[in-house]
Amino acid sequence: MGKKEIRWLLVWSSLLCSPFAWAASVPFDKIQCGWLGQGRENQGPAAKAICNKSGDKTPAGEKLRIEALRNDMYVAGAYHYVAGLLPQGSPQQKALIEAQARYYDERDACGQDLKCILRVEKERHQQLHRQRDALEQPLPVKAIVRVSQGWTTPEGESLTQRLLEGLGLQPLPRVTLDDGRSVVWGFVPHAAILQSMVVLSPKAQVEALVTADDVYMGEGKSGNVRVYLPDGQNRDQILPIVQSWVAASAAGFNVDCRKDQAVCRPVPLKVAVEIVNLSCKAKSVRACAQRAPSTLTPGPSVALFTQ
DSSP: OOHHHHHHHHHHHHHHTSTTTOOTTSOOOOOOTTTTOOSGGGOSHHHHHHHOTTSOOSHHHHHHHHHHHHHHHHHHHHHHHHHHHSOTTOHHHHHHHHHHHHHHHHHHTTTTOHHHHHHHHHHHHHHHHHHHHHHSOOOOHHHHHHHHTTOBOTTSOBHHHHHHHTTOSSSOOEEEOTTSOEEEEEEETTEEEEEEEEEEOTTSOEEEEEEEESOTTSTTSSOEEEEEESSSOOHHHHHHHHHHHHHHHHTTSOOOTTTOHHHHSOOOOSSEEEEEETTOTTOBHHHHEEEOOSOOOOOSOGGGOOO
């Protein structure tokens, strides 16, 4: 293995081991050649062929082995990325895990044939990329601008500008809920207390736009949240989602409900929440805003919202 290949693999290893790359709740990882490899991905003839330095010593054989190891990391990274886009413990995530297990079986069916192993790895990588693209639809910026245009916040700022500034820190965290809706959120760069959030329908249509001020890391004791509904519809479905997201933000996100049960309990937050119907002709937040009801049905798990 040349210096270039070694350096390349070390870089990818460090990236794939980072907490941002893995969805920690799902099984399977990249191959760990040597005594570290204990999981299913490290067992079977394919893993042995990829790690076997006593095999084909020709330049062509060594090149295939390095490429197979590299593509194993590609697959593992894409698998964990897709898992992170799916609701934790959902049927969709369980189906993804089952498909990954079948992939290992198919790869093992290649035995020691590195060309066959490489073909199976590349096919799986392409499958995961297609799944990622289907889940990670681009944020409909034009739609956000269209529905919020002409509105100003009570502070006198353009609502469109405030929303887009709150989505300025890339990449944007995103979670797909069990009903197919997606929640995307972000922060104003260098001002984490100013946030924006978007709720998208399963068809990627804007169902709600949210601004949150002084909520992040506030432990649910302070802050102001405004929920903008493009047509005033689906309020009863949207508000529980917003409530869970606000609870997650107030706790700093990345909540473990097994350890932080109080945060995950569906209790009313001491955060002012206003609802604004964007079809209101006055186009004034002060004139069109209504207070959200204090009692809401439980929303999705707070633990879903991670970043």
